Amino acid sequence: MRENSRYLPTIGIECHVQLKTVSKLFSGASNDSRDSKPNTNVNHIDFGLPGALPVLNTEALTLAVRAALALKTKPQLFSTFDRKHYFYPDLPMGYQITQYDNPIIKGGSVEFYVDGEKKTVGITRAHIEADAGKSTHPEGVNFSLVDLNRAGTPLLEIVSEPEMHSAAEAKAYAKELYLLMRYAGVTEGILYHGNMRFDVNVSVSKDGQLGTRSETKNLNSFRSVEKAVEYEIKRQIEVIESGNKVAQETRGWLDAKQRTITQRVKENADDYRYMPDPDLPPVTLDVRFVNEIEKSMPNTLSFWRNELKRLGLNEHQIEILIEANLDFNEANYLSLIQDFDSKGIDARQIANWLVNIDIPLAKETEGVLNSNRAIIYTVVAQLLRESKLSSTNSKELITQLLQLENLPEDIGKYAEDKGLLQQSDSNQIETIVDEVLKENPKAVEDIKSGEQKAIGFLIGQVMQRSKGQANPSLTKQIIENRLTKNSNF
């Protein structure tokens, strides 16, 4: 390890982000094939029929502009499309349409924290391109299968500067990029569907000069980004330490074995014969168009983080809410908190409930929970405020309500039936208090001689006897009154 610490790893990441447009980048076919049979979301353009011409989907431009703003930069007002040529059965036209010379985004940056330290990674460029179809190669047969449903899906390829130096930084960058793209509404971002795919370029060096890099492609989780980078750093150091040279190559990630393997050695640069696509006029964006998009942008990631911070939540809670808001988007956790805050209800209390009860429960049930959260939390907060609920029972009530298919019409009545409401009728509590005081003369003596701790014990006894329904503060008041007013005890 001491030997290895002399090496400086350098990491750059290319990320393919699927843009969540309704139709494909250059055709009217649907961009959502999750529930479609193979080769059904394919029209004459995606199929590469003779005479078929691509026409740019302007929705993809809007999303790319949002991505630029999320990356803290402005989109290029002039960009062009190029053809990148290679033959493969899942590439119907024999070329991929991409932006080579004039990408829509040049520059930008991503900021994030690693172990409490702020890190900024520059963005080299980001360009719009059409995805290819999907090939599968079944074992034991002499054919391969091609599904063109994905062909023509709009992608934004975001290329970072090689400015990361550890697996932890690579993972944190990948995650922050994901959050930025999700909050900007650029992508559905479902990683296991390949909505975001990461290619990590890793090299190591001990003399300050960049080493030969490997590129590990198609990582679709933050963990695999971290593990692949970790593995590559270790592997490359071993290669160098054993006197060999690191090969410039494309590698793949074997998740089951947690290691990378050689896919293709790049001896020569591939010749893709890039040329401007004559079917697509250059894209010129109007400044007003960009401003309109900026105005209509959904609340950004940093907006929400600041909001939650203002409510007094800690970093840990904030990040749980930020992620859960994406994972269970129907729950609308953040707008729920915002709504309560604007109504003057204790939003921090709500946020605590969400972090401690709702989100763990949502994870457990994969999000299948009662969706009337606004009602649930409004009523529970009110019952709590009115001292009808104890803090413990409020958690229990929330847990129960979230799991009901239909909410009861009268939640207060429901809580009462379930024995969750606390007793605030002083007559009833007084009766119980008197019983308890009678049965615990020792504790009464202790209190009288200044041993205040014993009050807690007595309250506990009252709570027990009332099956948790007695309001604890009221109980305390009554006990104190009894002990000062009535010398019998």
Place this chain on the structure above:
Amino acid sequence: MDQWEPIKQLVKSVKNGKVSAVNLVERSLSKIESNSEYKAIISTLKQSALKRATEIDESIKKGGKVGVLAGIPFIAKDNFLVFGAETTAASNILKGFIPPYQATVINRLEEQGAICVAKANLDAFAHGASTENSDFFITKNPYDKTRVPGGSSGGSAAAVALGMAPFALGTDTGGSIRQPSAFCGVFGMKPTYGLVSRSGVIAMGSSLDCIGPITSRVEDAEIILDVMSGLDELDATTIAKDNLGYGSSLISLKGTKIGVIKEYLGEGVDSEILDATQSKIIELKKAGAEVKEVSLPSLEYALACYYIICPAEVSSNLSRYDGQRYGYSDRSAESLFDSYVNTRGKGFGTEAKRRIIIGTFVLSSGYYDAYYKKAMTVRTKLINEFNDAFNDVDFLVGPVTPTTAFKIGERSQNPLDMYLADVMTVAANLTGVPAVSLPNGFSKEKLPIGFQIMAPQRKDRDLLSLAKTIESLSL
């Protein structure tokens, strides 16, 4: 040659019941049949054409609304996709291909009542100037069966000259409408780039390809262009049509400024063609036009520039013919690589392969800057020279071709000789300006000669007006 009556007159007769659409289609089909020895046609659409004609006739009987081309038969070059009709681009690799959609222009023509009766021969994928590069057969010149009709729209031009239909559609990437129109003595127009949608037309050089009509007279072309032109959401390079449409009236030549292209009247041009051009220019002067000589120095490089840019785009556009989804496919291949090599090796003809190789070369890394990029620079320079020239004159004129129709086999062994047939036509494609070939008499051997007129971009209407006016002078 056997000419059809003007389209306007034919449509009027169809509408008032003097003649039926079925009559017109039958007349067209019988002309195709009786002239089959010229081999202008690859396939006929007899059944669907007669069915459409019957529908139009019935609609007229019922007093229904019919379009401006009601019952007019036409012939499409076989690189236009027509729904349900075999479309081959005269190539073996697409033999038997039945398209599941059709070209925007076919839709627009059909909406106005025109009826596609046949698909015309061409040089495979439109690569050529004689139809000798057709993978199927060579079309013969209507004026001399031992000669070529020009190309690549040779089948379309010969068909109109032979009276097979009132109009035919062609594509013009480097002269493929104008040169065969000149060789066959008919009127052919290459509109401004983008004026007519390319959607559903098999691409050759996408930044150069233009679709246009071939007709017996200018007026017919105006009607066809008016129907076909304008924005199309399926082609991002289309432009809006002229607000006034394209049905123009004759103009006075008095004060019209006409530039004669100096570079087109030099070496290598047949004296008969020079003479015919000069006498046309004299005619124009007599009619009051202000004629002056105009020099466009970069024209010298236009052909070289064209034969870099066009093959580059061809090599890219032909990538999709890989035997994986449609068209010819070598099924005996043992590997994916062999499947590509065998399919493309057997499916493409010599000229397609030649252009793929040239195009692949000029786009390769290390050669891109020396060839493709330089050619694009020359193209820009040429555009600027044309813009300058059009600041000075309203139109540019000259011959269409350096020679009249050449003998079959005379040039097919030497690709460079063949490429020279495009020397006067490629500039309009590189610059995107509209250009026409107007019949301009005959040579001593009774071969047609063409007269070329070019106008600034989007001045298609003015161009047609001038062409119609010149046409009326010669009548």
